Amino acid sequence: MNQTTPLNWEENGKQRTASWRAEHTPPKRVVLADDTLAADTAYRLACEGTGLLWKGDFQNARLLLQAMVRRLDKPAKRKTRGKNQADAPVDPATGFHAHRLAQSQRSRVLNSLLIELKDDYSIALRRAPDVKQACNEAWGRGDGQNGVVPLRVLQGLIGAHEWRKNGVEVAALGGTDQRIHPHYGVFSPVRGEYVDLVAKAPLPAALQSTSLAFDIGTGTGVLSAVLVRRGVERVLATDMSDRALSCAKDNLQRLELTGQVELLKTDVFPPGQAALVVCNPPWLPARPTSLLEQAVYDEGSQMLKGFLAGLASHLCPGGEGWLILSDLAEHLGLRTRAELQGWIDEAGLKVLGRLDTQPRHPKAQDATDPLHAARSAEVTSLWRLGV
Incomplete structure (x- = not known):
């Protein structure tokens, strides 16, 4: 503002x-x-x-x-076209x-x-x-x-x-309190499929000896809460946004998890190493035009690249990095799978496995949406990465 x-x-x-x-x-x-x-x-x-x-x-x-x-x-009136004229095909990026x-x-x-x-x-x-x-x-x-x-x-x-008053129900939290209360300017976890992936993915064995996880770009704190509810003893959650850190603190207090989650304002990684590093970066490489859009758009995929480039040095032996990412950018022609795989390889990482899920949000079923072709083919994945 x-x-x-x-x-x-x-x-x-x-x-x-x-x-x-x-x-x-x-x-x-x-x-x-x-x-x-x-x-x-x-x-x-x-x-x-x-x-x-x-x-x-x-x-x-x-x-x-x-x-x-x-x-x-109101639909714009279309100009009359010749019989042999056809609408020029528009590529997804355009x-x-x-x-x-x-x-x-x-x-x-x-x-x-x-x-x-x-x-x-x-x-x-x-x-x-x-x-x-x-x-x-x-x-x-x-x-x-x-x-x-x-x-x-x-x-x-x-x-x-x-x-903020009513909260959003997140079944993956388990327990008696399953609500996250998003604040103004902090992206709400209304797309529960990515939270479900974090709740279902097999935890790395390294957590048995080093029960510490990093939650990069914590936002509302929902993924930190899910990890603690799954048995991770300690989570260090980071974000650059004061709004997000205040929101995460509020939610963790409501869920009585402040003793297991520490919040830190920093760019991407906290110091040290962890057995599990989780990141849900903005999914689309485009310039955000508002505070809330910063959770969706990241020009040049800077956070995604930064996470991949620094992950290896922040994993303890046997640790895993979990990258939660939609392939919507690929269907829109904004990023290729080869580019993503190239960044993974350049960072000295290997793919240990991948969990996929289909989106459940209404736009994926809305044929009138201008991006319907891409949204209907979208897959959200949790990439398990190791050194």
Whole structure:
């Protein structure tokens, strides 16, 4: 969040300024909008890059946003083509980048509808919800200044608050408490298939003499919790994100596992060696455009390469590295299996085995999804690697 960026607009003949509370660049032009604004006009202004600072009924702002979504989703009219003309085939990588560009443009348009927050995160609009707790969880205590946030981002904060309050059931945890509570900006373990792989893979024999595991990029702490529930006596979990470390600490306290898991802020590996090193890096080599996307996209596969390159020196004799990775990037033409195997070989590693599973998330079954061909063929694997 870029709280230091000021957003300026004119209201009642006076210049107003507030902090911009969103990750993306604020609009250069802002106009006031209320219940009299027609959806077509709002959509046109948003497409032109104009921010719409809402001054009407809050629930009507929600309805206007839904109307803008419908206009974005309306199928474009296709140009008439000659009888012998056929649609040029699009390779998967080109299709993926076109999809990302469309997502970016869609986000820019929908994030044009803005809500002003007071310095205590309250909203001075009719029928506005109380979002103070959601904002405090995401941003910390207010800085004494009014702020402006896209309504769509505010809805994300409210959704993140509900996820954090209710938690996500993770059957692989076993025991009486099987819920993980993700925080704002920390990727939720809603894709349980990769957690199931960690719960089912055979533990390396080296753990019998050195019962220590490293959890690289711990996020919510779910994999650390699964390893401890499986009998690993001690886990050292790392992450570079303060949000993730705070989230993992909260979950481990809820599960009463803080005595077995130590959290450390560091880039990839902690010092020393372990009998098991687990890593679930971002699966797609592309540039993230938001905080949450950092769990999915990693430009140049930097974390994946770093994990493989440093793994051998952090394994004790007989130890294993578990790499959890989807092959979606291969189906999208963003990375080849030969490249992955080459990085494994260059690191002095060998493949001891591999466990595969099919994705269970809804998009894998959604034929209307632009990436359906790749998603329907996707396989998530746990690669057991040794020196």
